[in-house]
Amino acid sequence: MTPPVIELRGVVRTYPGEPPVRALDGVDLRIDTGEMVAIVGPSGSGKSTLLNVMGTLDRPTEGSVLIDGVDTRRLAERHLCGLRATRLGFIFQSFHLLESARVIDNVANGLLYQGVSRRERERRAQRALDLVGLGDRGTTKPPKLSGGQRQRVAIARAIVAEPSLILADEPTGNLDSRTSDDVLGLLDRLNTELGATIAIITHDHEVAERVPRRIAVHDGRVSELVGATA
Amino acid sequence: MTSTAPTPEATDVRLRRSRLRPSDRVRTGLGGLASRPGRTLLTALGIAIGIASMVTVVGISSSSKADLLAELDELGTNLLQVRPGQSLFGDSATLPPDADAMVRRVATVEDTAGIISIPGDVQRNDHEDEPNGLGIVATDGRVNDTLGLTARTGRVLGSSEQHLPVVVLGSLAAERLGIDDLTGGPTITLGDDRYQVIGILDSHPLHPDLDRSVMIGEAWAKQRYGIDPNHSAIYVRVAKDRVEVTRPLLARTSNPAAPNEVEVSRPSDALEAQTKVDDNLQNLLLALGGVALLVGGVGIANIMVISVIERRAEIGLRRALGASRGHIRSQFVIESAALSTLGGALGIALGVGATAAYASSQGWTLSVPAAALGGGVLAALAIGALAGLYPAAKAARLDPADAVRPHA
Ligand SMILES: Nc1ncnc2c1ncn2[C@@H]1O[C@H](COP(=O)(O)OP(=O)(O)O)[C@@H](O)[C@H]1O
């Protein structure tokens, strides 16, 4: 039996301070291959913290995170980085594109820290761009693109390494509703057609309702929302 | 929840490290500079100025020294001068009349020439009597060859003019007497006698005494003034590379009875000493260039720190893409070193340009030691790498989760 793509066991993340903030308060969560999960919850509930812990950008104060069955607590820094380079793809609300680099280079950077050759990176970046419908914009620079196009570039970058898990933190937060639909449709397609495993944070219920599985975060605790409507 | 043991596949994952090819390492380091050309240029300017000033100092000094040393070599590091010193009782001594002939017999001596100083005033017209510090020397013509004297205008005093009342002026003497050329047949007076000027010598840096003198024929001087035949100086041209062995012999040879009353010197030593004085000035200027470099380095460190703060999102993104702390650190160190090296290259171009301009204005040939160029680039690179260490460490220490968050 293949292990889940990601599994959180009793994860606690406390931010020091007066008083300390318990941003994640005992989270158990398991996402299997091919799933698409929406993570909803009010602002400040701990969604981003959860995503960062899932993406190994942040380490839990207590508990463990297993990715493809590997307990990340036991990994040295360089192997954690290797894990991010090969197994995880990130999509951010503010796109995080390098403004002075061409679109294709931005996408190719998704393979940069795997030690893939430049030619191979560009070849695969072109494929990823084709997939998100921007195959002809490779030599453009991000400032020339609309918000929706930018987020598609970021999505191409997230999928170019064919990661086990794609983590998106409010990917439509900076987009109008029509563009949001497009981007969400794209993620949907990646999930259903290519079998990509995706976790999307959103506080937009309209967005969440399009996703089969929904998880709610409240004060650092998660609960499964069962049923078609929230 | 079910507990899953690591599968073999998972073990592979654990062994997989993030990895950045060397060429990509450099590319990422340079990318940051290319994206901000204006700032890059301005920041590099500090280093450029430092390197330019150092290259210019070294270049100008080297060009002038190369010129001087070439001249010295031509004039002769193999020329010695024998002069009477002082007797034991502090009186001024004299050289024996046959000293010149004796010295010429030494095997390693190629050529000699003696001159005799004659007391008396040198004037343009006989009604002037202001002291002008000029002296009169009598020579027999051999001095032209031995010292390699050349005339700026007219001719040197030849042996055929030994018996004539003609005179050749040293360069400084001509200047002080207000004689610039020979048009109109200028004359001067020595004592009561009027002499025709037949030539003006070039300046001879090895022989400032001659620059300040007027020369008349030894034969004429003996006949007209009855001067005594003791030489006041004998110039000795020695076989190349035999200077050191010959020098100690000359005192005894020229005055066997009282060798301690003879002074032997090498005129080129005085000129070389002048270049040593220049070294001190050069070191001072180099130190100033060093300070400029230091300031440039601090400037780079500053800008890099600002850059790290501005680019926290980029750093966060790279960490999310799999960059390790080491990758981030090397990116910023390379960026800093490249920035500084660019400044260094710019500085070398500026410095060589400035040196070339100055050298050509002085009529020197351009000479910038290759070590100064290579050293300039290396110094800039090292300074940049050093300046980048702190900002790079700051960048590498950024918490990736914090760095990817949208910030106010
Ligand atoms: N770096 C931090 N230091 C201290 N507190 C933090 C930090 N990041 C987040 N928090 C706090 O943790 C809680 C959860 O934040 P976050 O995960 O960003 O929530 P969400 O993404 O759901 O809005 C909030 O109360 C927030 O203020």
Ligand SMILES: [Mg+2]
């Ligand atoms: Mg958030």
